[in-house]
Amino acid sequence: NAGVTQTPKFQVLKTGQSMTLQCAQDMNHEYMSWYRQDPGMGLRLIHYSVGAGITDQGEVPNGYNVSRSTTEDFPLRLLSAAPSQTSVYFCASSYLAGGNEQFFGPGTRLTVL
């Protein structure tokens, strides 16, 4: 099992550019989510999904879109990047039942200039 994978590892964008952060898991987990980690703010939930076709907003959803067309993939889209979106982004996944231990990917470090 590869676990939770994220690409790219690093990305630099200019203000106003768009991009998609990729997240995939091979554990057949129903639940997937995106967090951002910022100094002094800790990790905050952006969006989450409880299964293919179902997504919902977390704590800090503005500026981000998600979709879940398959169980394995949960991409995060930045439509018009802003410097405030400079952060480290983590994707996580878990089963919905049976304890829900959550597993995290290695992260994407994004800088918006």
Add this chain to the structure above:
Amino acid sequence: KQEVTQIPAALSVPEGENLVLNCSFTDSAIYNLQWFRQDPGKGLTSLLLIQSSQREQTSGRLNASLDKSSGRSTLYIAASQPGDSATYLCAAHGGTSYGKLTFGQGTILTVHP
């Protein structure tokens, strides 16, 4: 709204010491509590998951306890080693958003030889 606090923010100990990291949460209606380790520039590695019905979990030199009524969890590390140096995060799972983890700010642990 769930709030999670970790004390101390940083801890430096000599190799071989036993140590305790503290985590407190404001809303006792949690599904579980999860402890993670994060190395610099890396993702989160799950260490222990304690279900709301459990009092403690053990893995090797790590032991985590949970007291829901008082809103506290502790992570005990026995016979610390320099390789234990990392940031330790606790996260409470529960509340209004199923699947959402509320993270503490972390404890930065340094174990020196």
